[in-house]
Amino acid sequence: MKFYKLIFTSTMIIGTLVTISSYSWMSMWMGLEINLMSIIPLLKSANNQFPAESAFKYFIIQSIASTGFLFSMILNFNLIEQLNNFFNLTINIIFYMSILTKIGAAPFHAWFPEVLEGLSWSKCFIMLTWQKIAPMIIILQNFKFNFMILIIIMMSSFTGSILGLNQISLRKIMAYSSINHIGWMLASIPSTKIIWFLYFLIYSVISLVIILTLNSLKFYFFHQLSFFKKNKTMNLLLSLNFLSLGGLPPFLGFFPKWLTINFLIINNNFFLALMIIIFTLISLFIYTRITFSSLTLLNKNHQMKEITNPSSLLIQLNFLILSSLVFCPIMFNYF
Structure with a gap:
C-alpha cells in the first residue's frame, strides 16, 4: 500500500516539475496530464466512499480543462498565420478559461469546494497548494x-x-x-x-x-x-x-x-x-x-x-x- 503511494507521489511531483521547466506548450500539457493521472489514485481511500466520489469529480473537471488547454494550443499552432485579432482573443479566452478552471478560480470554482469536502486533511493540503503550482506557473509565463x-x-x-x-x-x-x-x-x-x-x-x-x-x-x-x-x-x-x-x-x-x-x-x-x-x-x-x-x-x-x-x-x-x-x-x- 505504501509502495504504490510512493510511486504515484513521485510521478505527481515529476509531472509538476515537467510543467514548470518546459519550453513548449506540448511538454507543459504532458506534465499536467502526468500530474493528473498520478494524483487520482492518491485521492481514493479503501475505508471511505467519499474520496472516490471526489476523485471522480476532480478527474472529470481536470479532463475538460486539459481538453480546452489542448484545443487552444492546437489552434495557436495551426491557424496563427490566418487569424485576426478577434480569433486571437478567442484563443486567449479559451486558454485562460482552461487554466483558471484547473486552479479553481471564480467563476470556474463550483467543483473545488465539493471535491475538498470528500477528502481527508492531508489530501486537502495537496489540492490547496501543490496542485496549483503548475497551472499558476503557466499563467505566470503567459500573463497579460x-x-x-x-x-x-x-x-x-x-x-x-x-x-x-x-x-x-x-x-x-x-x-x-x-x-x-x-x-x-x-x-x-x-x-x-x-x-x-x-x-x-x-x-x-x-x-x-x-x-x-x-x-x-x-x-x-x-x-x-x-x-x-x-x-x-x-x-x-x-x-x-x-x-x-x-x-x-x-x-x-x-x-x-x-x-x-x-x-x-x-x-x-x-x-x-x-x-x-x-x-x-x-x-x-x-x-x-x-x-x-x-x-x-x-x-x-x-x-x-x-x-x-x-x-x-x-x-x-x-x-x-x-x-x-x-x-x-x-x-x-x-x-
Whole structure:
C-alpha cells in the first residue's frame, strides 16, 4: 500500500516539475496530464466512499480543462498565420478559461469546494497548494493583464468571501479561502514574480499549520470548535492562524497582501486594490467568527473525550509563523 503511494507521489511531483521547466506548450500539457493521472489514485481511500466520489469529480473537471488547454494550443499552432485579432482573443479566452478552471478560480470554482469536502486533511493540503503550482506557473509565463483578468480577480475575491459566510464545513471554508487568495495571487503577478512566489509560499505555510492542527484534533466542522477547551494553547494558536490566513496585521499573512497592495498602488490600480481589500474584509469576518466560536463561547451541555495534546513541534511552528512578520520587511529590504 505504501509502495504504490510512493510511486504515484513521485510521478505527481515529476509531472509538476515537467510543467514548470518546459519550453513548449506540448511538454507543459504532458506534465499536467502526468500530474493528473498520478494524483487520482492518491485521492481514493479503501475505508471511505467519499474520496472516490471526489476523485471522480476532480478527474472529470481536470479532463475538460486539459481538453480546452489542448484545443487552444492546437489552434495557436495551426491557424496563427490566418487569424485576426478577434480569433486571437478567442484563443486567449479559451486558454485562460482552461487554466483558471484547473486552479479553481471564480467563476470556474463550483467543483473545488465539493471535491475538498470528500477528502481527508492531508489530501486537502495537496489540492490547496501543490496542485496549483503548475497551472499558476503557466499563467505566470503567459500573463497579460487585461479586462478579463481584472474581472476574474474581483470575482474570485468576491466569491471566496461571500460564499464562505454560510459554511459550516471547515474544509469548504478553506476551499473558499483558497479561491479568495487566488484573486490576490493573480493581482500580484503584474508587479514582479517574486511577489507571487512569496504570497504562495506564505499561504502554503499558513495552510499547512492550520491543516496539521485540525488533522491532529480530527476537526472537520464548525460546531466542533465549541468543544475546543481542553488545550487552551492550541485553541489560541489555531484562532490566530485563521486571522493570519485572513491577512490581519500583525501576523505573517498580512505581509504578502501588504506587498500586493503596495505594487497595485504604485501601478495606479487603485480601483482593483480597493475592491480586493473590501472583499478581504468580508472573508476576515468569517475567520473572526471562527475565533469567537472557539475562544468566547463555552458549551457546557456537550461532552467530548480528551483531546490528544499536539506535539511541541507543532506548537513551535505555530509561534514561528505568527511572529515572522517582524523579520520579513527587514529581510525583503536587505535582499
